[in-house]
Structures are given as C-alpha cells and as structure tokens.
Amino acid sequence: MTRHEPAQTFADAATLTLDVEGMHCAACAARVEKVLRATPGIASAAVNLPLERADVVFAGPADPEAAVAAVERAGYEAHVRPASAAERRLADEARAAARAADQRRVVGLLVMTAALAAPFLVEMAGMAAGAHDLLPGWLQLALATPVQALVGWRFYKGAWASLRGGAANMDVLVALGTSAAFLWSAAQVLSGSDGALYFEASVAVLGFVLLGNLLQARATVGASAALTALGKLTPATARRRTADGREEQAPVEALAVGDVVLVRPGERLPVDGRIVEGESALDEALITGESRPIAKAAGDAVTAGSLNGSGFLVIEATAVGEDATPARIGRLVARAQLAKAPVQRLVDRITEIFVPVVLAIAAATFAGWLIAGAGAGAALGHAIAVLVIACPCALGLATPAALVAGVGAGAKAGLLVRDIDALERAARIDAVIFDKTGTLTAGRPALVASDALDGDGAGLIALAAAVERGSEHPLARAVVEAAEGQGLTIPQAHAIRAHPGEGVTGEVAGDRVAIGSVRLLGDAGAHTAPIEELLARHAALGRTVVGVSQGRRSKGVLAFADAARPGAAEAVRRLADQGVEVVMLTGDSAEAAAEIARAVGIARVESGARPADKLATVQRLKAEGKRVAMVGDGVNDAPALAAADLGIAMGGGADVALESAGVALLRPDPGLAPAALALARRTVSTIRQNLAWAFVYNLVGLPLAAFGNLSPSIAGAAMALSSASVVLNALRLSRWRPTD
16 A cells, blocks of 8 residues: 655644544554554544544654554555645545446446346246246356456455454455355356256345445445534635735645735625725635625624625735634534444444454354355355344444434534534433523623603614714614614714713704713703603613604604623423423623513523522532533633533624634524523433443344344345445435524
C-alpha cells in the first residue's frame, strides 16, 4: 500500500484524525482501534465504522507516520485528514468518487451473481416439488466458478489483510465458509463422486453478503449526510478588499481576522464576521436549522456558510478557517458521532474475540455431526452455516449507526449534542430549568401595550414612531418595529432632540410631541394628570412605561417589556406533554417574572435569582431526585449549567457556547429544548432496538445453524438482512424533525 504523506504538520499537536479505508465490519474497526492503542506514543484511539474515521490522541507530540503505519499493519489503508477545509473537501470528494465507483462495480457483480444464481433457484424449486438432479454437477461448477472467483476475490483480499494484521474479521468467515462449500463441491464433481453439492450455498452466500455490504454502505453514507453537508458550506475562495481598496481573489485559508471580504448576491459567506456595509436576507438553514431567511444589516453578526440573498455585503472577518462556525460545528458533530456508549465498549470487546469463537464453534459443529453419524458433506454444510450466520456486523453497527444518524439529524435541525454521555443524560431528563432573559424572552424590550386616552392605540404608536424613528435607543427601536409590524403610516417629524435619561421631543404637524417621563412631558407644557394612573398600573406589572403628549394634551402611555419569544409557550407545553417539570429562574422582579410565566404557561417561578441562587435551585431539584437540565445563555448561567445533569446552551449561531454545554442550540428558539430531549430519547431507543435485534439474532442464529436447522444459503440471507435492518432502522433517525 502507498503511504500518504500528511497534509499538515503536527509538531505541537496531540490529536490526529485519520480517514481509514477497507473496513467492512465491527471486527475491522475493533482491530484498527486495538492496533492504534498498542502503538507506542498513542494514548487512545476511537474508530467509527460508519464514518470510516479514527480519532487518535497521542501521549506527547503527534506522530502521523506512526499512526498511518499502525493502520497499515492492521491490514487497512489510512490517510491523515487534511488541515484545510479546501483540502478536506477535495479528499472527501475523491473518497466519494472512489466509493461510488466501487458501488457501481458491486452492482455489476450482483447482476452477474443473480444471473448465474437463477438456475440454482430453479433447481431448489424443483427439489421442493420432488424433482432431483435438475442441474448436472459440471454445469453447477461452471455457474459457481465465476462468482467464487470474482465476488469471492473481494473477501479473499479482506481476509488476507485481516489475517496478516493478526486478527480475523467478517471477510475471514465468508471466505472460509464459501471456499469450503465450493471446494468440497468441486472435488465431488471432479472426482465423479455422488456426494452432496453446495455450489448454490456458496453462490447465495456471496451474493447476499455482497448485497448486504452495498445496502450498508449506501445507508451509512445517508446517515452521515449532515457532516458531509457541513464540509461543503464554506467556499474555497473569497473576494478580499486590500488596504489600498483593491479587490482580490484569495483562498479562504489565507484570510485572517480583521480582513474585509465582499459577498455578492447568491454567494455563501466565507467567514464569520460583522457587516460593515450593506443589508440582505441570509439563509442560515444549514447552520442553525432556521427555515426562513434572516434580515441582516450593518452592525449585525453573520455566520460563515450562510447563503446571501439579494444584497451586496461588505463583511469584516471575526473568525476564519478552523475557527469559523461550520468547522467548529463539524468537529463537534464528528466528535459526538465518534464517541462510544458504555454498552458499545462492551460490544467492541465481544467482537474482538467473536470471530475466533465462531471458528471454534464451526469446527465443533463439523466434528459433532461427524461423530453423530452424518456424512462429511452434511457436517460441512452445517459448519458453513455457522460461519456465515455469525457475522458480527449487526452487533458492531448497532450503536454507531444510530449515533451518526441521530446526531446528524440534530445538527441539521440546529441542535448539537456534544457526546454520547450528554445524549444518554438528555434521554433521562425529567425537570428543565429555563433562564428567562435571553432564553424564554428575546432579551430586548418590545412594545406590549399602547393605552391611548382617545382610544386610538394605532395613532398613538404612529405618533411616537415619528419622533423615535432614527434613534438607536432600544425603546425607540421597539416603537418603530411595532409601527412597521402593524403597517402604520408614520408621519414626518422635525426638530428632534434627545433628553438623556428623560426621553425625546420633536415636532409633528406643527405640534410639539414629547415621549418619556412625566417630568419631560410637564416641561413640554403637557397636562400629565390623566395618564398618571396608567403609568402606575403598568409599572406595577414590572413594565417600562413612558408617556406621550402632543401640544398641551397627554395622548396616552406606551408600555414595554422583554416579551416572550415566539414558540416559548409551545416549548413549555411540549415539555409538559413529555412529563417534564418546567421551572423559570430570573434575576428580574417578581412582577416581570410573573407576566412572562403567565404568557408561556410556567407555574413554578423563582425571581430575583442571582447566579448563586440559580445554582442552589439546581442542587435542590437534584436533591428531590430530579434529573435536571438547565437552559441558559452559557455565560451568566455558567454555575447552574455546570451543576445540572445536562447543560443546554442557547445562542444565535456563532455566539453559542459550543464547547461548554452538553447540548448547544444554534438558534435562539426555546422549542429546540424539548426537541433535544425528544431526539435523545429516540436515539437511545434506536440504539437499544438495534442491540436487542443484533444480540437476539446471534443468540438464535448460531444454535439453529449448529444444530442443522439453517442451510448456508438461508444463513447468508439472514446475515445480510440483519446488517441491513440495523442500519436502516438507524437511518429512520435521519428523517427526524424538531416537531416530531
């Protein structure tokens, strides 16, 4: 095999990712992992069969040559995963092309096998009807030889590589079983003996195993589609504005923080950054799972991989390359998919000794049937059935296939699971604590009430918006957004003047308009007594409230509050439907907290809570026997997030605390919290289903084959069905949606 030179220098690194080629079953993955761990200088290794990838951790400085050599000693081919996104994309495309070409060859071999197997099926049907010897022995030999030579060669190569590496994998079982059947039968034909022939068994087993491998390969490619899509998000090049104002085309890897890049309509953003000029609507669906384009303007943060709409944007880079959001998400998704559940570690230990044990059982079966008086042909047939039925593929794929599909589905929906432990904890959660500000609410004021003395609330909002338009004050923006959201006609205002700490004044239609405190309205000459009761009533509810006057008349009041996010009430309801208790914590006043709690349907509220109080609440719920998840922004709620059984960091894409919480929500949608718990339960349930099926399959299949109740051809079909069913069951998770 050709040793591939690493595409990056690892002088100071302690970790390394390898793309591994040639693995077909759990025993292959276990063998690669074992050899890597036994290599001097390597502290640990984790191999994922569906992703065909190995994560290697070194005890000291990384040695890629040693890691690649170790994999090659195990009988497989390894490539150091490139450092740059562009090189990784090219490598992945090359592997995908090679995989597609191999699958086309497999399809061709399957068509040939099916054509040559058809006469055997006719003979088997005839035997069931009482007819015998429909196919002469020499014809059976002629039909089976191309299959054994061409299809069997794939398994001979795999078996030789495995044995040369000091282990035995699925290919060894298939090669031994089919070769024994073919050679025994060929010997009978060539010697003129009338002994039993097993050509149909060798042809059927090779065909079914090849079909199972093809289905498995196609299904696992689909299961890891989210990771593949993430790798394609960042463009290979970007237009950079130089210091002298020129525009140049530059590789994304050459960009640095602070560079200014230009993004035309319809292009993907090459960097995380902040808009300097322009406005547009960005499609962030593949990053955050948000289905609608998000309006962005100067000053807004943007994320690499987002698809630009119709605007032209000038962006200052804040994170590039491996630090940009798609790369960070990709690392997190891959790490979660490469992780192993405790039960999977047990499965790996079983698969290491499984093939030698099966070989021993097959030998014992052959000897036992000979001792029992069966002929050598019959004893060989039962031993072949044992070899074929015992393939450990289903057992080894049960957990990783479900993890790849589940974590990938979550990533597409905008939620990231950090590791398998977080997934298992999420599946057991029965109490969820929400921080209020920035989690259940947007963290900024919104206009929640307009009380006009003349009953014209819309006119009051339009009047206030005329004066507030152009101001960057949070309350001013809330008024303007409310007016625009209602489609109101906003009149023109002049002579606008801000009064720090008091409000703002201006002229509309020749009248002086004041918006702000009672003092400001009084100074403007307005009579404020009619609105003082309204001001007090809204203030008692914990709202921020301002008065509005026009000329000498007070027009009414506007009340602001940090309103509940859209979907917050639905999220609380879904958690309740799952049997989860919901608690809200906030540092706000009891009045403000009670209003949000009523809006979203939360009964248990603790207000005026400092970080230490939030931590105490988490500990108190845990002491009550609850398994607690804390949903917060990942910064102010850090103590509570760390103390909870599961921390869920809620953010807005690039700002989310990806590395700090067990689960990260890529967009500020409270509905993703119940979705994360639901996905965890589905994934863990699928893992259990797969393991149960795989264990039962082997526990039932081996005795049936050993005691002569399965023919080799039926055993081959059952083995292929087992592997395919496990992967296809896991693949159902790929269709999961947050609303499921």
